[in-house]
Amino acid sequence: MDKQLQRDLTQWLKSQSKLAKRWLMLSVGLGFLSGLLLVGQAALLANILHQLIIEHTDKYELVDQFIGLIAIVGLRAACSWGREIFGYRCGEQIRLHIRQLILNRLHSLGPAYIKGKPAGAWASLVLEQVEEMQDFFARYLPQMSIAVLVPVVILVTVFPINWAAGLIFLVTAPLVPMFMALVGLGAADANRRNFKALQRLSGHFYDRLQGLSTLRLFNRADAEAENLHAASHVLRKRTMEVLRLAFLSSAVLEFFSAISVAIVAVYFGFSFIGELNFGHYGVPISLFTGLFVLVLAPEFYQPLRDLGTFYHAKAQAIGAAESIVEFLNVEADEMAAGDQELPSPETIEINVSDLEVLSPQGQVLAGPLSFDIQAREQVALVGPSGAGKTSLLNALLGFLPYRGSLKINGIELKELDHSEWRQAISWVGQNPLLVHGSIHDNITLGNTLATDDHVSLVAKQAYADEFISRLEKGYQHQVGDRSGGLSVGQAQRIAVARAMLQGGAFWVLDEPTASLDANSEKLVLKSLSQAVQGQTTLMVSHRLDQLSTIDRVLVLEDGKLVQNGHFDQISHEGLLADMLSHTDKRDLNA
Incomplete structure (x- = not known):
């Protein structure tokens, strides 16, 4: 030195x-x-x-x-x-x-x-x-x-x-x-x-x-x-x-x-x-x-x-x-945040124009991208590994800087109060994170306004009550760090119940069934389909056979949006068709 x-x-x-x-x-x-x-x-x-x-x-x-x-x-x-x-x-x-x-x-x-x-x-x-x-x-x-x-x-x-x-x-x-x-x-x-x-x-x-x-x-x-x-x-x-x-x-x-x-x-x-x-x-x-x-x-x-x-x-x-x-003093581009309130937080509409998602070091991770997600529309985001799906989600959540335009209900994300924007988001990822504490604590996650009745209701809607009721201490059952003591499926259902309790108007689902067995996947998908009804939803999915029920599919490749439309319209050509064919071959070999 x-x-x-x-x-x-x-x-x-x-x-x-x-x-x-x-x-x-x-x-x-x-x-x-x-x-x-x-x-x-x-x-x-x-x-x-x-x-x-x-x-x-x-x-x-x-x-x-x-x-x-x-x-x-x-x-x-x-x-x-x-x-x-x-x-x-x-x-x-x-x-x-x-x-x-x-x-x-x-x-x-x-x-x-x-x-x-x-x-x-x-x-x-x-x-x-x-x-x-x-x-x-x-x-x-x-x-x-x-x-x-x-x-x-x-x-x-x-x-x-x-x-x-x-x-x-x-x-x-x-x-x-x-x-x-x-x-x-x-x-x-x-x-x-x-x-x-x-x-x-x-x-x-x-x-x-x-x-x-x-x-x-x-x-x-x-x-x-x-x-x-x-x-x-x-x-x-x-x-x-x-x-x-x-x-x-x-x-x-x-x-x-x-x-x-x-x-x-x-x-x-x-x-x-x-x-x-x-x-x-x-x-x-x-x-x-x-x-x-x-x-x-x-x-x-x-x-x-x-x-x-x-x-x-x-x-x-x-x-x-x-x-x-x-x-x-590290030189890193931070996601700028303003202080404007989110207008009409009960419904979410997203408008993306010439969006480039940047790394903290200023490198372009994805883009330019242009698309819209209408209020109460359910949109799937698919693409091979490294296509830029996670980068786009991080930009939407306010975790990565960007260039271009990313508007939420007509207000640029950089001008919004990020804490208020995240209050409008219900998130379910592929690796549910449960902290050390009781199941009740993990569902409420610091929400002091949640009542026991409300917690029980969302647990039933997420099909989590079926295993919680069998536990000796029920909702007071202690969970170790990183879901210790619970299976991945049980932890995911608690994560779904937590997202339901959040009650956000914008649901972000990042491959929520990627690590689940068939029975847990069925229960999680059933609870999620009920929870996202009438809500704006963006789902990253690897299950291409489930996209036919989605309003619209966005297909990413190398950080670019290569296909945008209903599953029936775009599934016969382009990258989505290639991905479907590879999926079918794997299923036949299995």
Whole structure:
């Protein structure tokens, strides 16, 4: 990673800290207060020892100083506790903001872009990498200010007492940050490599976990276990590289801090035996002066050492921020959305003219296309794999950008409020997605207005009640992630019931029976035929023998609309005829 990129990422991280400026200032303020108390604590401790050893003062006469010392120690402990709390709040607030930025960007890019990476990689970006920024905001940023303020306070206190000790502090202080920077030069690169390895492993592991049954079916489990072992070995090497740099940084800082404190101790030692006679403004060095400065000496370097310790947090945050900033600044065409209301949402009419569907990177996926879907018309969309059917659906749903015209009830889709437009859509896909929760939760899917009677009604209409009633807990039966515990047919019927509860005027059916057995297919088709009566419907279908009941068929090939008309009119020629002939041959061979 070049230095300019590191500076840019550091600047971006610091700009995010403005959101929690109050917590940051409180943390710094308590650190500064702790530094002031530290000077008082050192003065009291040195004075007590001077009185007891040199002045031979009775210890009972120093009770008030002992009480003051205990009070200062307690106040410093309270300041440390407050710093931790305020620092955590600072990091928490900024992490929530950054995570929301990522989620907003994911929402704006849409599912078509999200599918380009494994789910594990997105999870690593949103969870682990954002969490790795906590110490940067909670510890490193406040420590940057404290590492300046506290040593300045100590210097201002020490110089009037002994300029030689103050000069030693002043000369040796830059050694700590200088060597901290030298050791930390490669830390950001090491962390970046570590996060990249973590993303790859997360994505790889999550995808293989999802397909575990398939891997076992084809006897590939052992081979994939070896691949996971190799990926985890890379992550282990990257993690150990980061830890090695962190330990090296701490060791170097401790070494130079110890040398600096030793120089101060040697100076006072030789001064006490009369070998050195400078630095004390002509006033003999007393035990109070020596103890006072020696108590402050390690505390002078402690903020700098802490900054060095937390410098690893900076490198870690920079490594995490690279992927986050890269994602937030990714150049991708987003589906523009307006704020106009959808007119007459109870009926949907679609007009497409010279439409070109674009990928997030700006490439043309399908088009130009021109066709109309009239209100309450049922239209089928067919074509070979790669013809552009899914791309067209994603554009209609507002998930992909486009050029040309795509009007819903006379309003351009770019000008519509997409959330309102999607409320008018009832969707049933070929792979029903059920989330972890009860069957009732999966049918309502956050619809708080749905009553139990309404849920039961749509379940009966979708023929889902026949298996729900046999379950021990009925509608409260728990479903695992990705339809765990239910067959594909049962999950699809729940998805149909969910679409019925949505009550949209525009039904989008993406091969809803592609993965079903004959009995489930019959029930799903029967429920769907009843649900879409009188509704505008667009159905992607691989069952060409069922198209005769559809009002109109759109045939796509290589992103172009090659046929448009009723099944009986276009089934004797062109691409649809070829597809029908191939279907018939497969049926005969079967």
